[in-house]
Amino acid sequence: MLDKFLKIIKKILPQKWQWLLEHEGLKRYSANISWLFLGQFFSLAVSFFIGAWIARYLGPANYGTISYIVAFVGIFGFIADLGITNTINRELIKTPEKSDELLGVGFILRIIGGLAAFSLILFSTLFLKTTVLIKVLIILYSTIFIFQAFGIIAVFFQAKVKSKHNVYAQTLAIIMSSFLKVILILLGKGIIWLTIIYTLDVIWQSVFYIFVYYRQGFNIWHWKFNKTIAKSIWHDSWPLMLSAAAAYIYLRIDQVLIGQMLDIKAVGFYAAAVKIAEIIYFIPTIICTSLFPAIINAKKTNAELYHQRLSKLYKLMLATAIFISVPLTIFSHWIIVFLFGSAYALSAQILSIYTWSSIGVFLGIAMTQYLMAENLTKIIFISTVTAMITNIALNLILIPRIGLNGAAYATLISYFVVPLMVFLYNKFKK
Numbered sequence: 307m308l309d310k311f312l313k314i315i316k317k318i319l320p321q322k323w324q325w326l327l328e329h330e331g332l333k334r335y336s337a338n339i340s341w342l343f344l345g346q347f348f349s350l351a352v353s354f355f356i357g358a359w360i361a362r363y364l365g366p367a368n369y370g371t372i373s374y375i376v377a378f379v380g381i382f383g384f385i386a387d388l389g390i391t392n393t394i395n396r397e398l399i400k401t402p403e404k405s406d407e408l409l410g411v412g413f414i415l416r417i418i419g420g421l422a423a424f425s426l427i428l429f430s431t432l433f434l435k436t437t438v439l440i441k442v443l444i445i446l447y448s449t450i451f452i453f454q455a456f457g458i459i460a461v462f463f464q465a466k467v468k469s470k471h472n473v474y475a476q477t478l479a480i481i482m483s484s485f486l487k488v489i490l491i492l493l494g495k496g497i498i499w500l501t502i503i504y505t506l507d508v509i510w511q512s513v514f515y516i517f518v519y520y521r522q523g524f525n526i527w528h529w530k531f532n533k534t535i536a537k538s539i540w541h542d543s544w545p546l547m548l549s550a551a552a553a554y555i556y557l558r559i560d561q562v563l564i565g566q567m568l569d570i571k572a573v574g575f576y577a578a579a580v581k582i583a584e585i586i587y588f589i590p591t592i593i594c595t596s597l598f599p600a601i602i603n604a605k606k607t608n609a610e611l612y613h614q615r616l617s618k619l620y621k622l623m624l625a626t627a628i629f630i631s632v633p634l635t636i637f638s639h640w641i642i643v644f645l646f647g648s649a650y651a652l653s654a655q656i657l658s659i660y661t662w663s664s665i666g667v668f669l670g671i672a673m674t675q676y677l678m679a680e681n682l683t684k685i686i687f688i689s690t691v692t693a694m695i696t697n698i699a700l701n702l703i704l705i706p707r708i709g710l711n712g713a714a715y716a717t718l719i720s721y722f723v724v725p726l727m728v729f730l731y732n733k734f735k736k
Contacts, residue, residue, distance in 0.1 A: 349480045354585055356484045358645040360500065361578055363491050366649060370574030372497050374565045375440060376504070377558040377573075379448045382430075384554060385423035386451035388415050389547025391461055392678050393539050398465035399603075409458055410529030411536045416455035423451040435566070443501045450505055456512035459519045459526075471522060475514035483507045545687035552690040556697035556720050560713040563701050568709070576710050578646050579656035586630050586664060590623055590671040601675060616676050623668035634661040652710070659714040666721030673728040685731055693723035 361369045394412045398405060427448040431441040463471045486503050516526060561580070565573045597619065604612040634641070638661075639654040646653065677686050697720035704712025 349476050350585055350588055352480055352484050354581070355645075356487050357581060359491060360487060361574070361581075361650070362647045364497070364500075364574075366574030366578075367571045368497055368574075370565070370570040370572065370577065371440065372500055372504075373561060373577035374570060374573050375443050375447055375501065377561040377577075378434075379427060379444055379450075380554055380558050381551075381562070382423045382427050382448070383451070384547055384551035385426060386416065386419045386454055387547065387550060388419040388540070389543040389545070389550050390415055390539055392546060393543045394458065395461050395465050396678060397539070398462060402465070404535070405462065406528045407530045407532045407535055408539075409462055409526075410531045411539055412458040412461065413455050413526075413529060414531050415536065415539070416458060417452070420451035420453075420455055424448050439498075443498065447501055447505050450508040453508045453512045456515050459515040462519075471518045472515075475511060475518045478514045479507060479511035482510050545684045549687040549690040552687075552694035556690075556694040556717070559694075559698055560701055560717055563698075563705060564710065564713055567705050572710060575650060575652045576656055576713060578642065578650045579653040579660055579714070582641060582645070582657055583634065583660045583664065587667060589626060590668045593622070594619070594671055594675045597675075616672075619672045619675070620669060623672045624665065627665040627668040631661045631664055634658070656710050656714045659711060659718060663718045663721040666718075666723075666725060670721065670724035673725055677728065685728070689724045689727035692727060693720045696720040696723055 364372065390412055394408055397408050401408075428445055431444055434441060434444075460472045460475075483503060483506070486506075487500070490499050490503065519526065561573050561576060564576055597615075601612065601615055601619075604615055635658045638658040639651070642650055642654045642657060674686055697716055700716030700719060701713055704716050706712075708715075
């Protein structure tokens with residue numbers, strides 16, 4: 307696939323630039339990005355349109371309920387991961403000979419984190435002001451954290467710049483999930499069955515990760531738990547865990563607050579707009595994940611090249627976010643009605659505001675790569691917590707005054723906090 311694409315490009319590329327196509331490093335990273343984009347595009351396209359169909363089928367109230375469950379459970383995801391994903395990725399790149407020990411440490415830490423997250427959710431439902439059914443579904447869905455431990459395999463393939471194996475696993479899982487969701491709609495089932503399918507999604511993906519890992523000649527039974535490495539990983543990761551907590555809280559707290567301050571139906575309107583706006587968030591994640599090994603390697607060999615690559619990454623993120631946000635703003639009403647139906651027309655204005663938060667998101671993800679490369683995890687923590695506090699405060703102020711648009715403005719403003727703080731840090735440290 308990549309070779310055919312490069313042949314086409316070679317015919318139209320000026321002679322002086324054709325040496326780029328022969329660069330082995332470029333081919334390697336381009337292939338990795340191509341697989342990531344292909345896999346994510348397929349997965350997101352299928353899940354997005356199936357999700358829109360489900361939203362139409364459920365209606366704003368029931369769709370708001372399922373969105374509330376996913377948002378509430380997701381707030382505890384930072385405990386399950388313990389912030390170790392990026393640290394394990396970095397160490398796998400730096401010391402590939404320790405892969406079995408790093409994967410063993412990552413798996414055990416994620417199991418511990420998953421059990422802790424599940425227990426905390428179980429306890430928190432005792433104080434949640436909602437129906438018994440929603441509490442039960444929250445507990446059911448929270449079991450995903452235990453099975454997510456096998457996602458450490460995806461980190462391994464990312465570090466090896468072989469993301470096509472992750473794409474295989476994710477694609478198989480999304481096909482299975484989508485098939486069952488279609489059956490659910492055709493049979494007229496409700497949110498209970500839908501929550502069960504959402505829970506099974508993670509289990510299937512874990513099974514497929516293991517399958518692909520074995521197909522490549524690896525064995526999970528070779529993983530080893532090294533207490534010294536575990537302490538080192540935890541030392542570098544705990545600020546990232548707290549940062550992840552703050553990140554998801556300010557990513558989803560708006561839906562939880564809307565459910566508490568307005569009603570579940572309002573969550574459905576808001577979630578429909580967010581679903582469209584956030585579908586593009588895979589773009590900076592894929593680019594940064596795939597290029598992170600190149601950035602780390604440049605830092606080890608050439609400081610000037612390292613900073614050049616970071617600068618180009620920031621410019622690419624900014625341009626991409628603006629390019630996508632403009633049409634989403636102009637055609638917001640048509641997009642909402644076409645995908646979700648006229649029942650969700652109120653979501654259009656929310657989308658036209660919320661979509662511009664992608665600028666802050668894109669830059670924030672790119673700048674996090676810089677902070678990871680510099681091992682400045684505490685800066686990530688401080689900036690993310692500041693963004694979380696800003697988001698919560700603005701939601702509490704704006705939702706009672708201007709409703710759902712207030713939540714959108716709160717998110718838009720808070721997403722610019724991380725890149726702004728990184729910029730200020732670089733300015734004043736000199």
